[in-house]
Amino acid sequence: xxxxxxxxxxxxxxxxxxxxxxxxxxxxxxxxxxxxxxxxxxxxxxxxxxxxxxxxxxxxxxxxxxxxxxxxxxxxxxxxxxxxxxxxxxxxxxxxxxxxxxxxxxxxxxxxxxxxxxxxxxxxxxxxxxxxxxxxxxxxxxxxxxxxxxxxxxxxxxxxxxxxxxxxxxxxxxxxxxxxxxxxxxxxxxxxxxxxxxxxxxxxxxxxxxxxxxxxxxxxxxxxxxxxxxxxxxxxxxxxxxxxxxxxxxxxxxxxxxxxxxxxxxxxxxxxxxxxxxxxxxxxxxxxxxxxxxxxxxxxxxxxxxxxxxxxxxxxxxxxxxxxxxxxxxxxxxxxxxxxxxxxxxxxxxxxxxxxxxxxxxxxxxxxx
Amino acid sequence: xxxxxxxxxxxxxxxxxxxxxxxxxxxxxxxxxxxxxxxxxxxxxxxxxxxxxxxxxxxxxxxxxxxxxxxxxxxxxxxxxxxxxxxxxxxxxxxxxxxxxxxxxxxxxxxxxxxxxxxxxxxxxxxxxxxxxxxxxxxxxxxxxxxxxxxxxxxxxxxxxxxxxxxxxxxxxxxxxxxxxxxxxxxxxxxxxxxxxxxxxxxxxxxxxxxxxxxxxxxxxxxxxxxxxxxxxxxxxxxxxxxxxxxxxxxxxxxxxxxxxxxxxxxxxxxxxxxxxxxxxxxxxxxxxxxxxxxxxxxxxxxxxxxxxxxxxxxxxxxxxxxxxxxxxxxxxxxxxxxxxxxxxxxxxxxxxxxxxxxxxxxxxxxxx
Numbered sequence: 001x002x003x004x005x006x007x008x009x010x011x012x013x014x015x016x017x018x019x020x021x022x023x024x025x026x027x028x029x030x031x032x033x034x035x036x037x038x039x040x041x042x043x044x045x046x047x048x049x050x051x052x053x054x055x056x057x058x059x060x061x062x063x064x065x066x067x068x069x070x071x072x073x074x075x076x077x078x079x080x081x082x083x084x085x086x087x088x089x090x091x092x093x094x095x096x097x098x099x100x101x102x103x104x105x106x107x108x109x110x111x112x113x114x115x116x117x118x119x120x121x122x123x124x125x126x127x128x129x130x131x132x133x134x135x136x137x138x139x140x141x142x143x144x145x146x147x148x149x150x151x152x153x154x155x156x157x158x159x160x161x162x163x164x165x166x167x168x169x170x171x172x173x174x175x176x177x178x179x180x181x182x183x184x185x186x187x188x189x190x191x192x193x194x195x196x197x198x199x200x201x202x203x204x205x206x207x208x209x210x211x212x213x214x215x216x217x218x219x220x221x222x223x224x225x226x227x228x229x230x231x232x233x234x235x236x237x238x239x240x241x242x243x244x245x246x247x248x249x250x251x252x253x254x255x256x257x258x259x260x261x262x263x264x265x266x267x268x269x270x271x272x273x274x275x276x277x278x279x280x281x282x283x284x285x286x287x288x289x290x291x292x293x294x295x296x297x298x299x300x301x302x303x304x305x306x307x308x309x310x311x312x313x314x315x316x317x318x319x320x321x322x323x324x325x326x327x328x329x330x331x332x333x334x335x336x337x338x339x340x341x342x343x344x345x346x347x348x349x350x351x352x353x354x355x356x357x358x359x360x361x362x363x364x365x366x367x368x369x
Numbered sequence: 370x371x372x373x374x375x376x377x378x379x380x381x382x383x384x385x386x387x388x389x390x391x392x393x394x395x396x397x398x399x400x401x402x403x404x405x406x407x408x409x410x411x412x413x414x415x416x417x418x419x420x421x422x423x424x425x426x427x428x429x430x431x432x433x434x435x436x437x438x439x440x441x442x443x444x445x446x447x448x449x450x451x452x453x454x455x456x457x458x459x460x461x462x463x464x465x466x467x468x469x470x471x472x473x474x475x476x477x478x479x480x481x482x483x484x485x486x487x488x489x490x491x492x493x494x495x496x497x498x499x500x501x502x503x504x505x506x507x508x509x510x511x512x513x514x515x516x517x518x519x520x521x522x523x524x525x526x527x528x529x530x531x532x533x534x535x536x537x538x539x540x541x542x543x544x545x546x547x548x549x550x551x552x553x554x555x556x557x558x559x560x561x562x563x564x565x566x567x568x569x570x571x572x573x574x575x576x577x578x579x580x581x582x583x584x585x586x587x588x589x590x591x592x593x594x595x596x597x598x599x600x601x602x603x604x605x606x607x608x609x610x611x612x613x614x615x616x617x618x619x620x621x622x623x624x625x626x627x628x629x630x631x632x633x634x635x636x637x638x639x640x641x642x643x644x645x646x647x648x649x650x651x652x653x654x655x656x657x658x659x660x661x662x663x664x665x666x667x668x669x670x671x672x673x674x675x676x677x678x679x680x681x682x683x684x685x686x687x688x689x690x691x692x693x694x695x696x697x698x699x700x701x702x703x704x705x706x707x708x709x710x711x712x713x714x715x716x717x718x719x720x721x722x723x724x725x726x727x728x729x730x731x732x733x734x735x736x737x738x
Contacts, residue, residue, distance in 0.1 A: 175561065177605075190686065190715075191685075192544065192618060194592060201598055205574065208574060223560065225561075226607070227560060227603050227605055227607065228603070228604060229599070229600040230599055231595075234597070235548055235597060235614045235615060235652065236546075236594075236596055236616060239597070242598075245604045247604060317559065
């Protein structure tokens with residue numbers, strides 16, 4: 001018996017798993033996909049280059065070229081606040097719609113094998129999109145290198161747009177994001193003797209001030225944001241240690257890396273000025289998601305015939321599909337999921353309706369042309 | 370049997386107790402003092418206006434006037450690193466020499482009752498100097514109001530000066546210190562959408578910048594110091610909340626309070642600019658310790674005959690003897706305790722030699738003239 005896509009979505013939604021912990025999700029997918037292939041009497045190859053996630057290889061075409069379709073499968077550390085009957089049974093939540101993405105890719109796979117589509121396709125059920133760089137890990141595993149991938153596609157639900165609306169943009173759709181950490185190490189002193197300190201809070205303040213003042217190209221969307229700051233441990237002791245973390249976001253990952261190197265210069269200068277030493281660390285890095293112009297010009301007009309299309313421009317958020325779009329000509333679209341509500345991604349009430357799955361499958365099928 | 374001052378010091382040093390927890394220290398003092406009074410057949414009154422600490426009233430004089438001598442009795446949350454045989458047996462330490470102060474006041478008391486000194490004296494064994502405002506609590510208990518206190522005296526050991534050296538200054542000896550806390554409450558946002566935030570870290574940064582720029586009298590020692598800063602909880606979320614704490618120190622408590630009110634104006638301005646709300650809190654407050662000119666001019670020349678005297682000027686640290694010096698003509702001196710070493714107060718190796726107790730007793734006796 002074949003599980004329908006809606007039912008698969010409900011099962012996954014009920015049992016959300018965090019990045020690189022998607023064991024049960026992977027097991028469910030593998031079992032369901034293999035049963036469907038057996039049912040339709042289609043040969044597929046299933047690979048698991050990482051401990052979670054899987055790659056399904058379908059060889060329906062005559063040539064050497066492959067299309068890659070990707071869904072992310074991980075959930076978030078958010079406690080669900082919806083009242084749906086397939087609500088999460090644990091402390092985590094599919095609050096970013098990856099349950100829907102997974103069901104779309106699964107439903108699309110079912111149609112492909114049922115209709116014996118005349119193409120070679122790699123279905124990538126990717127783990128760890130939210131953190132831990134799943135796409136990068138899949139690429140680094142080398143598994144994709146055996147395919148001559150001509151184009152890669154991905155979708156993301158979004159309740160900023162109504163159901164039936166597709167949004168994307170020419171060029172960069174998601175920003176490149178580069179996390180940074182700085183630990184300052186100075187010398188603490190009693191607050192009464194500031195001249196005996198090498199004040200790590202002051203070094204941190206200078207650092208943030210200089211970051212604000214680094215020259216930036218006004219034509220290029222760019223933001224340096226600070227998420228966390230800590231300094232000192234007692235009210236009457238000037239901090240000998242401080243910590244700051246944040247991320248650099250822009251349309252161009254090379255520029256982000258350049259800014260990261262500029263930070264090193266800023267910190268060297270601060271060390272000379274203040275005597276406060278530093279440790280600059282790099283956290284996770286997502287390249288920008290860039291839509292290939294040829295794919296965009298080929299498919300967006302087609303999509304526009306069936307769906308409402310919105311050119312939504314760039315988002316400053318990140319997506320690890322960027323690793324794939326850096327390597328292969330790619331096209332990614334937002335899939336409208338609102339029936340009137342607008343909670344936003346990562347919100348404990350975010351819940352796309354099941355019917356978005358059908359829209360997603362239809363969009364993926366358009367990309368087969 | 371009367372316990373000698375050195376032995377009392379060792380017992381107290383072995384069993385240090387934190388501010389307002391000096392139960393065993395108080396019990397030991399009360400027992401020892403009462404036994405000594407019985408031994409010398411002298412009437413004294415012992416009062417305990419707070420749960421810890423005690424006041425010993427000795428009426429040897431004919432008039433109504435009293436002299437007050439004060440020792441602080443509490444220890445610090447510091448793990449002792451000395452190798453002395455009366456080393457602390459718990460996790461705390463007399464790292465600020467209050468064990469020595471207590472032994473000095475006790476030894477002085479013994480001499481007073483042995484010699485039937487012809488003065489009325491209040492011996493104040495004060496709890497909670499390090500924190501929790503012990504001196505203020507004693508004053509607020511009203512116990513001192515029944516005495517016509519003509520002068521108050523206190524000593525503090527210090528290994529910045531050698532044994533046999535006394536240091537003090539005309540005017541202000543310790544700064545006034547006023548602790549402040551600010552909680553900023555704004556609105557967090559994803560780092561990609563800073564325009565949707567009311568950034569509590571930025572409000573905090575503006576606050577610190579403006580504090581640095583408030584006009585200050587260059588002739589008056591003054592410092593605003595920040596001991597702790599916290600902001601945000603996730604690397605990719607702009608902080609909706611932040612916290613800063615520190616203290617204002619200067620020679621004049623009225624000016625400190627004025628600066629505290631200036632902070633309120635700064636914060637109001639920041640709220641208008643940024644939309645970030647704030648809660649400004651006042652922590653512990655120590656008035657400055659000011660030496661009375663008449664007492665200084667009377668006793669310092671006398672001390673200078675027996676000891677090396679150094680005019681050490683003002684320290685920016687605080688001392689809650691300030692509450693007493695605000696109320697009564699007072700004189701406080703540093704008591705040199707170094708035999709060559711210099712660890713500094715609140716250092717886990719700070720350990721004045723026993724002989725400083727004899728010097729302290731001699732200094733207190735000088736103040737009887």
